[in-house]
Amino acid sequence: MTEISITGAPFQFQRYLRIGDAHEGANGYDGIINSQTEADTAAQRYCLENQDNCQHFLEYLEKSGYSKTSLGLKTTRLAPAQLTSDQPTHIGKPFTFDNGTILIFVFINRKEIGIINQKSGELLNTHELRSVLDTLSNIDSRNSEGITMLQAAVSLGLTNIVRILLEKGANPDVKTDEGYTTMHLAAYYKKESILKLLLDHSADPNILDNEGESPLHKAVKEGYIKIAELLLDHGSDLNIMDKKGETPLHLAVVSNHLKVVKLLLDRGADPNNRNNYGATPLHQAVEHGFIDIATLLLDHGANPNIQGGPLGWTPLLIACVNGNIEFVKLLLDKGANIRTSESEDPLIYVATAGGYIEIIKLLLDKGANPNVKGPLGFTALHIAVQNDSVDILKLLYFRGGASLLTGSGGTAFLIFASSWSRQDHPKTIAFLLEQGIDPNQKDLLGRSPLHAAAQSGHTETMELLLKYGAKINERDLIGATPLDLAIAAGHIYVVKYLLEKGANPNQDMNPLGSPLLFSTSLGFYNFEIMKLLLEAGANPNSIDFKGNTPLHNVVERGEIEAIKLLLDFGADPNIKNNEGKTPNELTIDPEIKKLFGTK
Known part of the structure; x- marks a missing residue:
């Protein structure tokens, strides 16, 4: 709530008060006292109106020789003296009326306003x-x-003056520029x-x-429970909504009252x-952890099963996403369903x-399906594999997920584990292999788990796959071996392995x-990989479909x-490609010509 400047802000002032307590002097109270900002002058006003809450500040004023002056309560340092003034201190702006009357609220002393x-x-x-x-x-x-005398008197807590103004016909429903009436101000x-x-x-x-x-x-x-009770006793609408659709109950919940x-x-x-x-x-209480x-x-x-929020989540789904087991227990005990009427909520998926x-x-004990699919068609087992969550993977497997690891499904998981993970997950790979998944079955591209691991650079995974019988020279549909994919990815250490x-x-x-x-x-092109291949016995004069040798390519x-x-390593510079060109004929570089013994 934006506060009218005549009264100040309790919460703003508490911040200043803490600053002052921690940093007395120029960085604390002095900065508040001498500031021209609306927030600081509001803090000064609040302090002088609520002395019990601001005793440190008032004591600092006295011992430091500050004195109140006129509008805004801006203060000026004097010689050490008591907090006194010959003239009452004005509060806010004067009220001018049609007949020329001008009335001003003032501090008479620390305790009285007139x-x-x-x-x-x-x-x-x-x-x-x-x-x-x-x-x-x-x-x-x-x-x-932009405020009336009645609004000012309400904000200052001047009960007697409020009574007089009301008796003289002041309208309590007049609004400020922000739309606040005296009722809003008195409640706040x-x-x-x-x-x-x-x-x-x-x-x-x-x-x-x-x-x-x-x-x-x-x-x-x-x-403010007593204020709320009073308003309710006088007909306040319990379910009235603000512009965001928030009822008083929504606001009380998010404020944790x-x-x-x-x-x-x-x-x-x-x-x-x-x-x-x-x-x-309920969505808000679960989201905030209340x-x-x-x-x-x-x-x-x-309703524990009501869908809401921008994504249509249930409270139980929110609790699962946030990992709050106490809320999950509570909601399940209160009748929350593990699935909606139309489709299963991916509770297992998000918890995984x-x-x-x-x-x-807990969800499995309530009958949740471990094979339910989430975004992109992935199941909880996919996520457990990707995150290397072996304990969760085992739990899901032995509680109903085993069917996903049979036949081609198991191969898909093994390939997924070998390639999609950001790093080696040997424990996950070992568990999958222990379940009897064939390390040589292929996906639709003809690639085996070893292809996937080589392309991803996962040497620990490759070691496990080879231990369980993976074929190291197996080709995919385009004829590529795991070695070819490692070369394409530039994984020098994988090529060496x-x-x-x-x-x-x-x-x-x-x-x-x-x-x-x-x-x-x-x-x-990769010089280090070339060297590894040649040292391992690669033929330096092999040719491609254009008749080019490795020497043609690098020249x-x-x-x-x-x-x-x-x-x-014995490359022949005189081999001709399909166009009849030797490596020597592909260059005019004198340094290369010299290497070939020509000019």
Whole structure:
């Protein structure tokens, strides 16, 4: 709530108060006292109006020699003295009326606030104030801050002046620029006696401000239970919604005011109202982790299966996503379903994604399907595999997920585990292999788990696959072996590992040719891989479908070191490709010509 400047802000001031307590002097109270900002002057006003809450600040004023001056309570350092002033300190802007009368609220002393008639300069007693008000035809005139005298008196907590203004015809339902009436102000500032006065003078308890909030909205947000009771006793609408569709119950829930929530529910508030985002108070309680409030809502008829929020989630799904097992237990005990009427909620899926094994156990005990699919058609087992959550994988497998690991399904999981993971997951791979999944079955592209592991650079996975009988030189549909895929990915350490384990360095991948040709071709050139292949016995004179040798490839791009390497391993510079060109004829570089012994 934006506060009118005449009264200040309790919550703002608490921040300043903490700063001052921690940093007395120039960085603390002095900064507040000398500041010109609206927030700081509001803090000063609040302090002087609420002395019991601000004793440190007032003591600092006294011992440091500050004195109040005029408007805004801006202060000036004097010689050490008591906090006194010859003239009352003005509060806010004056109120000017049609007949020329100008009235100003002032601090008489630390404890008293009064009203001065600017023309006479005299402080008005109640009799004189009544007489002046009798002369006014526009008692609801606003000052330059856009507020009426009644609004100012309510905000300052001046019960007697409020009573006089109401008796003289002041309208309690006049709105500020923000749409606040005296009812909003009295509710927000916890002025119970003033609120009673306003209600006795027919103030509207359901009037809305610019945000669509009623006085009850203000009271419940702050946790003012007595104010809320008073408003409800005088006809405040329990289920009135603001512009966001929030009822007082929504606001009490998100503010974590348990007693206020109970009051509203006991008075008949609907716990299943949705806000503009589709969320009920129960959704909000679960999201924020307020279990006592959630229990109270459920005990008063909140629907545990209602879908809401922008994604249409149930409270149970929110609890699973957040990994809050206490909420999961509560909601299941209160009748939450593990599936909706149309399709199963992917509760197991999201709990697995979060790694919440205890929640998964609870859901399985309630009959949840471990094979339910989430986004992209993945199941919880996919997620357990991807996250290397072996304990969860075992739990799902032995509680109904085993069917997914049979036949081609098992191969798919093994390939998924070998490739989609960001790093090696040997424990997961070992568990899958222990279940008897064939390491040589292939996917639709003809690729085995070893192809996938080689392409992804997972050497520990490859070691396990080879241990369980994976074929190291198996081809996919385009003729690529695991070695070819490792070369394409630039995994030098994988190429070295596969060659050490017996990968054939001369097995052609038609039409691209041998692994060595592949490692010298455009886009896949890698000097270190070339060297590994040649040292492992790769043929330096193998040819591709264009008749090119590795030497043709590196000469064409001017790779001097690669040319030297190939020549050292016996590459023939005189082999012609399908166009009749030798490597020597593909270059005019004198340095390369020199390597070939020509000019």
